[in-house]
Amino acid sequence: MASESDVVDTSTLSCANCGKPANLQCPKCVELKLPREGSAFCTQECFKFSWSSHKSLHLKAKLSSSLSTVDLGHQSSVSLGEGWLYCLKGGRARTPKLPHFDWTGTLRPYPISSKRIVPAHIDKPDWADGGTPIVEPSSDFQRIVEIKSPDLIQRMRETCHIAREVLDAAARIIQPGVTTDEIDRVVHEATIAAGGYPSPLNYHFFPKSCCTSVNEVICHGIPDARKLEDGDIVNVDVTVYYKGVHGDLNETYFVGNVDEESRQLVKCTYECLEKAISIVKPGVRFREIGEVINRHASMSGFSVVKSYCGHGIGELFHCAPNIPHYGRNKAVGVMKAGQTFTIEPMINAGVWRDRMWPDGWTAVTADGKRSAQFEHTLLVTETGVEVLSGRLPTSPNVFPWLNSS
Known part of the structure; x- marks a missing residue:
């Protein structure tokens, strides 16, 4: 649940979900010392509504702080780039670190490039920005x-x-x-x-x-x-x-x-x-x-x-x-x-x-x-x-x- 334990400046922060003035802050974001922008919410309902996408920020922060390289089996080590971090968002990784895995064949994951840009004039489905289908x-x-x-x-x-x-x-x-x-x-x-x-x-x-x-x-x-x-x-x-x-x-x-x-x-x-x-x-x-x-x-x-x-x-x-x-x-x-x-x-x-x-x-x-x-x-x-x-x-x-x- 979002917490009021940290003082949030409602004059400068807006709810990450609806944009209204915010006086609650995600406790996990406080623990991870993440910026208050994007971690503030106006109500518990907005916090709960945003949780499925918001929690990906926690995973990315953990990955960024704990991992700089990872052995993927096809070379000694490769940089853990933004693309790989991105594919692990939203709880997609079973653990913050790439675990030991009993690979069934010879193929291994390689680095993933950053997310490609879609021009503003293109009509987009509702998951294009938030990552979660709504309708x-x-x-x-x-x-x-x-x-x-x-x-x-x-x-x-x-x-x-x-x-x-x-x-x-x-x-x-x-x-x-x-x-x-x-x-x-x-x-x-x-x-x-x-x-x-x-x-x-x-x-x-x-x-x-x-x-x-x-x-x-x-x-x-x-x-x-x-x-x-x-x-x-x-x-x-x-x-x-x-x-x-x-x-x-x-x-x-x-x-x-x-x-x-x-x-x-x-x-x-x-x-x-x-x-x-x-x-x-x-x-x-x-x-x-x-x-x-x-x-x-x-x-x-x-x-x-x-x-x-x-x-x-x-x-x-x-x-x-x-x-x-x-x-x-x-x-x-x-x-x-x-x-x-x-x-x-x-x-x-x-x-x-x-x-x-x-x-x-x-x-x-x-x-x-x-x-x-x-x-x-x-x-x-x-x-x-x-x-x-x-x-x-x-x-x-x-x-x-x-x-x-």
């Missing part, structure tokens, strides 16, 4: 699947078209020696140039504008300073916010000369998504998507991740329905014309189970084997489905199983 968690569309209006659908078409062009721009630069941070820079700049906002940026304090998931990373990998190596596979997950709606898609790419098992894994994952899309139409049960994906993955000798699923999308980044990708799931409901959602199967070469890195974002396979993913944003039409994020004639021909025409 999304309490929306009725977390439990009701929205039937989109024609206007909203048209805006989603435009947004998904931009998102596709952004992802294609990222795909064109992928080669050995390119860092995932460079991929993030291309995604960020292409999104801004189109007038959009990169939806992942600051979403629950995620520090980058896209997700880059390499090798054993299943999803939500944070772009960093690691250079892609010959033989890697990398998924790039892009979401764009434009005209008040989100468009979401991802693809997994080959880096240089990739081994045959990895090529088959990526191809199978692509096929899983295509087969799932082929059954989308009014009247089909959402749970059937997982059955189709699970059947094809299992027949190919691969497994389906169960911890993450597709989701409704529109004016909200994530909402109903949930779309599990595994068999014998308990998804409720049937598809109706006007609904929009993603299908985004994550397929593993080994076991389906996952583990979380200490950054609170990076999900990896439990056995360290590789994982691949593909995603589209879909619209259920009166007669079937429209792939809003589909490939364009200008999309790079990076998958050998697709006709180059």
